[in-house]
Amino acid sequence: MLLRRLVPDLYVDSVYQIDLEALWNAGIRGIITDLDNTLVEADRPNATPRVVAWLKGVQDRGFRVVIVSNNNRTRVATFADPLGVPYIHRARKPMRSAFFKALRMLQLPPHQVVVVGDQLFTDVLGGKRLGFATILVLPLAGKEGFWTRINRRLERLAFRWMRHKGWLKWGETR
Numbered sequence: 266m267l268l269r270r271l272v273p274d275l276y277v278d279s280v281y282q283i284d285l286e287a288l289w290n291a292g293i294r295g296i297i298t299d300l301d302n303t304l305v306e307a308d309r310p311n312a313t314p315r316v317v318a319w320l321k322g323v324q325d326r327g328f329r330v331v332i333v334s335n336n337n338r339t340r341v342a343t344f345a346d347p348l349g350v351p352y353i354h355r356a357r358k359p360m361r362s363a364f365f366k367a368l369r370m371l372q373l374p375p376h377q378v379v380v381v382g383d384q385l386f387t388d389v390l391g392g393k394r395l396g397f398a399t400i401l402v403l404p405l406a407g408k409e410g411f412w413t414r415i416n417r418r419l420e421r422l423a424f425r426w427m428r429h430k431g432w433l434k435w436g437e438t439r
Contacts, residue, residue, distance in 0.1 A: 270393040271385045271423050272432050273401035280304065280319060280381060280402055285326055288379060293398065295371035296323060297364065299382035300334040300344060300352075302404040302413075310343050320348060331367045333358065333380075335387065359391030368395070384413070385420045 277283055280303065288296075301307035304316050312320070323330055332352040334341045341354040351370055356363030364380075371378060375396040382388020383404040392399040409417070 269432070270390050272427055273385075273389045273399040274379075275398075275400045276402075277400060278403050279405075281315070283381070283400060285323060285328070289326060289328075291398075292377055293379050294327070295329045295331070295368075295373040295378040297331050297333050297367045297371070297378060297380045297392070297397070299358075299380075299384070299388050300332050300341060301336055302383045302409065303381060303388075303402055304332075305344070306405045306408075307410070307413075308408045310340070312344060312348055317348065320350060329371045329373065331370050333363050333367050358387035359394060361391070361394055364391055364395045364397070384416055385423055386416050 275283075280298070298304060304320075305311075305313060320330065330350055332341060332345050332350055333356045334352065334354055335356050335358055336354060338354045341352045345352040353363045353366055353370075358364075368375065368378065379398040379400055380388055380392030381400045381402060382392075383402050385401065389399045389401055404417075
């Protein structure tokens with residue numbers, strides 16, 4: 266059922282609340298992360314010092330990281346290139362092709378990968394379609410595009426439905 270594929274495995278306020286040790290102990294070795302409103306606000310071109318430190322800590326622990334974004338090359342490259350983090354731009358999430366490409370870049374099997382993002386219909390659904398674990402983060406404050414605002418409205422409906430079905434494992438959501 267499609268709605269089951271929208272239920273993330275974990276829900277946290279931000280990437281900084283992800284328990285990296287628990288992920289490692291669960292056998293996760295790769296992280297596919299969204300960029301806009303997950304790592305930084307959609308209108309912030311570069312990484313903040315806190316994001317730089319978080320990504321360094323992730324990589325120092327041995328995780329492989331790939332940024333997968335629906336945004337354009339200029340936007341994603343401006344953020345990722347100074348950090349030396351590989352990326353996929355214009356990913357067309359939740360389509361499978363970018364997630365397959367990220368999996369090849371990580372050189373890991375699907376059960377060792379987690380997708381981290383702020384949207385149910387792109388990040389969580391896209392990750393679940395390939396059998397990845399998923400972590401939903403609260404979107405960072407900032408400007409959002411037209412389609413993202415539409416997705417947020419649909420997400421609220423999906424959250425209500427999931428709550429009604431008893432599928433949510435966490436407290437209140439958005």
